[in-house]
Each structure stands twice: as C-alpha cells, then as structure tokens.
Amino acid sequence: MNALAAVLRRLVLAFGLVLAVLALNFLLIHAAPGDPAEVIAGEMGGADKEAMASIRKAYGLDRPLHEQFFTYIGRSLQGDLGQSYLFNRPVSELIFERLGPTVLLVMTALLGAISIGTLLGVLASRRPDSLFSGAVTVLSMIGYAMPVFWTGILLVILFGKVLPIMPIAGMRDVRMMGAGPLAHALDVLHHLVLPALTLGLVYLAQYSRLARASMLEVLSLDYIRTARAKGLGEVSVTLKHALRNALMPLVTIAGLQFGNVISGALLVETVFSWPGLGTLALDAILGRDYPTLLGVLTFSAILVIVANLLTDLSYRWIDPRLRGR
Amino acid sequence: MAMHNPEPSPVASPGRSVQALSPGREAWHVFRSNRAALFGLILLLTLAATMLLGPALYGVKATEIVAPPFKPPFIDPAAWLGTDYLGRDILAGMLIGGRATVLVGLSSAAVAVTIGVTIGALAGFFGGWVDTLLSRLTELFQVLPPLLFAMVLVTLFTPSLYVVIFAIGVVAWTGTSRLARSEFMRLRHMEYTHAARAMGAGPARLMLREILPNAMPPLIVSATLIIGAAILFEAGLSFLGLSDANVMSWGMMIGSNRRNILECWWAVTFPGVGIFSTVLAFSLIGDGLNDAFNPKLHRR
Numbered sequence: 060m061n062a063l064a065a066v067l068r069r070l071v072l073a074f075g076l077v078l079a080v081l082a083l084n085f086l087l088i089h090a091a092p093g094d095p096a097e098v099i100a101g102e103m104g105g106a107d108k109e110a111m112a113s114i115r116k117a118y119g120l121d122r123p124l125h126e127q128f129f130t131y132i133g134r135s136l137q138g139d140l141g142q143s144y145l146f147n148r149p150v151s152e153l154i155f156e157r158l159g160p161t162v163l164l165v166m167t168a169l170l171g172a173i174s175i176g177t178l179l180g181v182l183a184s185r186r187p188d189s190l191f192s193g194a195v196t197v198l199s200m201i202g203y204a205m206p207v208f209w210t211g212i213l214l215v216i217l218f219g220k221v222l223p224i225m226p227i228a229g230m231r232d233v234r235m236m237g238a239g240p241l242a243h244a245l246d247v248l249h250h251l252v253l254p255a256l257t258l259g260l261v262y263l264a265q266y267s268r269l270a271r272a273s274m275l276e277v278l279s280l281d282y283i284r285t286a287r288a289k290g291l292g293e294v295s296v297t298l299k300h301a302l303r304n305a306l307m308p309l310v311t312i313a314g315l316q317f318g319n320v321i322s323g324a325l326l327v328e329t330v331f332s333w334p335g336l337g338t339l340a341l342d343a344i345l346g347r348d349y350p351t352l353l354g355v356l357t358f359s360a361i362l363v364i365v366a367n368l369l370t371d372l373s374y375r376w377i378d379p380r381l382r383g384r
Numbered sequence: 385m386a387m388h389n390p391e392p393s394p395v396a397s398p399g400r401s402v403q404a405l406s407p408g409r410e411a412w413h414v415f416r417s418n419r420a421a422l423f424g425l426i427l428l429l430t431l432a433a434t435m436l437l438g439p440a441l442y443g444v445k446a447t448e449i450v451a452p453p454f455k456p457p458f459i460d461p462a463a464w465l466g467t468d469y470l471g472r473d474i475l476a477g478m479l480i481g482g483r484a485t486v487l488v489g490l491s492s493a494a495v496a497v498t499i500g501v502t503i504g505a506l507a508g509f510f511g512g513w514v515d516t517l518l519s520r521l522t523e524l525f526q527v528l529p530p531l532l533f534a535m536v537l538v539t540l541f542t543p544s545l546y547v548v549i550f551a552i553g554v555v556a557w558t559g560t561s562r563l564a565r566s567e568f569m570r571l572r573h574m575e576y577t578h579a580a581r582a583m584g585a586g587p588a589r590l591m592l593r594e595i596l597p598n599a600m601p602p603l604i605v606s607a608t609l610i611i612g613a614a615i616l617f618e619a620g621l622s623f624l625g626l627s628d629a630n631v632m633s634w635g636m637m638i639g640s641n642r643r644n645i646l647e648c649w650w651a652v653t654f655p656g657v658g659i660f661s662t663v664l665a666f667s668l669i670g671d672g673l674n675d676a677f678n679p680k681l682h683r684r
Contacts, residue, residue: 075520076520076523076524076527079520079524080524080527080528083524083528087536087537087540090540200420200664200667200668200671201660201664203612203663203667204612204660204661204663204664204667205656205660205663206616206619206620206623206635206656206659206660206663207620208619208620208623208638209619209638209652209656209659209660212638212642212645212652212653212656213653213656215645215646216645216646216649216652216653219645219646220646220649315526318526318527318528318529318530319529319530321529321532322529322530322531322532322620323531325529325531325532325535326531326620326623326624329623329624330642340532340535341624344535344539344624344626347539349539349540352535352536352539353536355532356528356529356532356533356536359528359529359532360527360528360529363526363527363528363529364527367527
C-alpha cells in the first residue's frame, strides 16, 4: 500500500511539472518583446490589421490575461498545441508525425551507449591500471569534448567521400518506393546507422567512464571481499554482485540525461536531415513559426518528465530498499 | 568518515614529504603530479595565447575574401589552411573564432554558476518550504531540453551575444544548484557553523562567510566543467545560425560551410578541432581539480 502511495505521489508531482512547463510556455509567449499576436503570427500577419484581429480573437488575446492562461492550459491538456502557420496544420499533428523518427534515433543511441558503455566500464574496472582501462578513460574524455554535430560532419565526410557505403542524409531512399515492408524497414535501419552512431558516441563516452567509476567504487566494498573470500569466481563476483549495484547510478544518470540526449538528437538530426522533432524545431525557427517551436519544447519536456518517471519507477524495482519510500 | 570531506587534509598523505602544506598548496601539488590535468592547463594556455595574439600576428581578416573559394589546405602558404566557399581564409577564422566561443563559454558559465549557487544555497541552508519551492523550480528547468530551450530563448529575443550568454546561463545552472544545495545542507550542520551562529551571526553571514568558502572546492570543479559544456552549447547555437551573425566563431564557421561539406572538408574540420581542444582542456583541468580537492578519493 505504501509503495502504491509513493508511486501516486510521483505521478502527481510529474503532472505538476507538466503544468509548470505549460505555464512557462505561456510566460515565454507573453514575455517576448512585441505583441503576442505578432509573436504567434510571426512574419505572416505583420501589417495586416484584419489578420491580427482574427488571431487575437482565435487565441482569445482580447480577453483578460488570467482567463487566457486557463484557456491555454485547458487546451494544451486536451492535446491542442495551436496551429502552425508555416505548415498550416495543427502543431500536435506535426509533432506526432515527427515523434517516431526522433524516438527511434534517441532510443537506439541511448540503449547502444548504455549497453556498450557498461560493458567497457566493467572490463576497464577489472584492471584499473591496465592499458585498456587507460584507453577507455582517454577515449571517454575525447568523446565528451567532441561537439556532436562535428562528429556527425566528420562521419558524413568519411562515408560520403572516402567510403560511400552508408546513406548520409534522410531516413528513406526515394528509389525504394513500392518495395515491401521488410525492405523499407531495412532501408530505415541503413539510414539510421550514422545518426545513431554519432549520437551514441557522446553517451558511450559518458557511460563507459561512469560505469568504470561506479564499478571501482562498488568493487572496493566489504561485501565484495566477502564474496571473494567465500570462493566465488571472478565472473560471478563481477556480474552478480558488483554490477547489480554499480548499475544504479547509471540508471539515474540515464534518466536525468534524457533532456540532454534530446538536445543532442536535435543537432544530429540537422546534420543528417533526419525527419524528427529537431528538424521540425529548426524549420519552425527559420520560418518564425512560434506555435510549432513552443509546441516542440513543451512536448520534449513532457517526454523528459515521462522518462524521469519511468526511471524513478524502475529504480524502485531494481532497488528493493527504495520500495515504499 | 572523512571520505566525503572535500577539504584536503592539512597533513601530507603518507609517501610524500611530511611537511605540512596549506590546502591550496597541497591541491596544487596533487594537480601538478596529474599529467592529464597539466596537459589540459598547458593546452588551455596555448589556446589562450593563440586567441589573444594570433589575429594581430597573422594580420589577415577572417571576414575578407582573400583567395579563390574552395582552396585546399597545406598547398599555398598564403592560405595555409585553405579557403571556404566564399574564399575566406580558414586560418584567420581559426585564430579569431575562438574568442567569441570562449568569451561566451566563460560568461554564460558565470551566469549559470551564479544562478545555481544562489538557488542551491538558499534551498540547502533554509530547508523546509523554501527548499521544496526551489527544488521544484530546479526540476522544472531540468526537464526542459537545454539546447532546445536555449534555441527558443534566442529566437524569442533577438540573437545578440548578450542574449546567447543569458540563454546558455539559464539552461545550464541546474547541476550546480543541486550540488550547492547538498553542500549547504551538509555544512550548515558543521560545528563551526553552529559556533558562528551561537556567536550571533545572521543567515547571510553564515552562508557567505562560513559555509560558502568551505563549499568552494566542489563548486569550482563544477564551474570548470560547466565552462566546457557552455562552450559546446555556444558552438551548437552558432552552428545552427542562432548566434550574433556579426561575430565570427568556430561554430558559425562550421555552420556556414555546412552546405559544402563534401567539396570543402577543411572548412568544417579545422574549426571543430578548435572547439574540441578547448572543451578537452577545460574538462581535463576540471578532472584534475576534482582529484586535487579530493586527495583521498584519488584513484587511478
């Protein structure tokens, strides 16, 4: 029962955060220099008085501010994020169209980085003074310091010029029209390789370093000595005893980092013309399409909130001590 | 246990000279013996010298068209790193482009650390409802994807260097705030804090004179790492064309040459080396400081 209450509490807090994100969004529109109607209309309705009046009416900008605020929150909670002027379609529709590619990219990169990073970290922690361990540390420093869009560009140069075996832009090959679903899926995976590799490398660098540090920390604890003293093999000690506890900080960081991963995905999508939320946001910026831009921000924040919530719940599931708290 | 005490012990650790050193001196000794950190420091000093003196010594303007476009590097000594799609000298851009990147990185890190330490200190020191309120505020900023949020801020308010600095500062403070909060929470229960309080010190004095100096080591480390992150943010924003268009920066060089990646690899590769080495220098120094301030956690 206690555990259920704790989960409910988390849910309420997460919902509160969603409301706060929406409030911030509302504030941003109204705090930006200039008339909110102009902000919404962007460059579309600049001088036209009638258009401005109709925007004011459509968005209720002629009503008192607190009333506008509650209307905005109410609409957003029903999934209505406004109308895009650039694409002339509801923002929520645009976002759902672009959501799939971004989730595919982010999840591939993140899962790959976490699993390979953990593996490298575990191997490196077995002999902290070895050449391999040093190499993992050095490579993770290098991986962190490389701007993600630059890594992507270097890969584009490598695979576009030197070794043309990978597609360097887009998500689908237009020549594949009419092919079967399996061929389409393989085509998407083929296009996914470079963007996912680019985004994954940054997080691989961070997770391998983190996994190494976390493993070293845990391996120095008393219960590991006990496990060794009672004659367990190294593999069993490493995997069954140490890794389980060393994974905890990794899970936490993975959840906390989700916002950063989305930020990285945005740059990677731009480099590889990947049709996700990042390219949508950039199109919106170039076209001064504020409803779409703020819609992407709101929606990404909600994604992060959901990811944090899931991390938190899985944390409870991994660590029995936390259940009921 | 003293495991998590960030203050270096005044007594030198076994195996080294027994002479007692001041905490600062001891930290410098550990830092100096860390080859990676020393490399980072030398790299940073070299980069700084190049940025300060390079443009004047080289004499070529980065914004001027000096040669035919798409000139490959390492061929003509007049444009040793080649020219970009407009015929601008890449080496000149490399020399001047670091200034904006590092300036924005340092300033926005200062903004982020100021916001983060203030909010974290108030939350950790006062606890209770102040802590709840400020922690929720920190959480709100934590769920906004930082680069996207900075993009929105820069777009809503016209892109100038100040807006870029402010935007990066506003998206990058949450980590420092959490760190400052936990440090202030821990240190406000220290005996010396209680002693100062008993002597009649008010909250402001306790926070600024008693707790803050003792919370400095981890905060300095975090600040150094934030500079690296802020430089990456600046580079990302300029790459997307969302910074001051009148100020040449490494990120902007990459962004403006993006359309010609395959014809002109040098125009996007070299500026990236600049960003990469600057961020690397700051993270090596940050790591070195972390080890230096935590000699007991030092494990390599």
